[in-house]
Amino acid sequence: MIRYLKYAIVASLLLFPSVSLSAHAAGGGSEPEDKAVTRITGSKIYVAVTGLNIPIAEWDGFSGMVAVDVGLEIADNDMRKKAVATMPRIRDSLRRSIHSYMNGTYMPGTVPNLVMMGDRMQRVIDHSLGEGVAKVTIASAIIHPYS
Structure with a gap:
């Protein structure tokens, strides 16, 4: 019963960012103003990709979740x-790259290798937008272990 509850929680956390951004992705309004991003950087070339939540799987279920916030520095207007118009695809590709690291290379209970995660995300962004167009910056990576 507890395992199914964990699955439900993970599924809802994975779907929440997609639901909250769906109005913007469908063309509803102009660029969303993220006040947290404005506080982090005054840069006009910074595009935030927040709420990338990835479950950490083990052989007997989920051991936790990692929450990653990423920034893309894109000089070309x-x-x-x-990038903003194709944000659902970018979010999905970034989420998949982190997921492959967290459920392949990462050992639960250790500190994740942010350089390796950043390299994987940079390759994905280079493939999506073109090489050298955007620079990936990891703003935060937080491990939430299940008790």
Whole structure:
């Protein structure tokens, strides 16, 4: 019973960011203003990708979850608009790259290798937007272990 509850919690956390951004992705309104991003950096070239929640799987179920916030520094205005317009695809590709690391290379109970995670995400962004268009910056990575 507890295992199914964990699955339900993980599923709801994975779906929440997609639901909250669906109005923007469908063209509802202009660029969303994220006040937290404005406080972090005054840069106009910074595009935040927040709420990347990935479960950490083990052989007997989930051992926890990692929450990652990423920033993309995109100098070209047109490419930045393209990145914002294709944010659901970018979020999905970033989530998949982190998921492959967390459930392949990462050993639960240890500190994640942020350099390796950043390299994987940079490759994905280079593939999506073009090489050298955007620079990936990890703003935060927090492990939430299940008790």
